[in-house]
Amino acid sequence: MFVKPAPGHNVRWPGTMRLLKSAGETVPETGFWLLCLHNGDVVKATPPAASAAPATPAPSPAPASGGAVATPEPAEAHA
Numbered sequence: 001m002f003v004k005p006a007p008g009h010n011v012r013w014p015g016t017m018r019l020l021k022s023a024g025e026t027v028p029e030t031g032f033w034l035l036c037l038h039n040g041d042v043v044k045a046t047p048p049a050a051s052a053a054p055a056t057p058a059p060s061p062a063p064a065s066g067g068a069v070a071t072p073e074p075a076e077a078h079a
Contacts, residue, residue, distance in 0.1 A: 002026050003033065003042040011041050023048070 004024030005011050011020040014032050024045045027033045036042045 001029055001033070001037075002045050002047040003037065004045045006040055006043050009041050011036055 002024055003020070005020050005022060012018060013020065013027075020027075020042065024047070026047065033042070037044065
């Protein structure tokens, strides 16, 4: 479910204690988030429309001979 903090509220992710983004985030429907919703700490929201980012990533250029290949960082996982 997609939620954002209620006005005047700061809500932290359980486990990481990272603040929920003010624009909202998709969270799992666990007891923690359902309780936050029930208590009025978060409100259900509509996720932002998909950005203009391409659906498939562009192919990476071939690495130069003898050079090391850079490994991209993994996307941030939500707890």
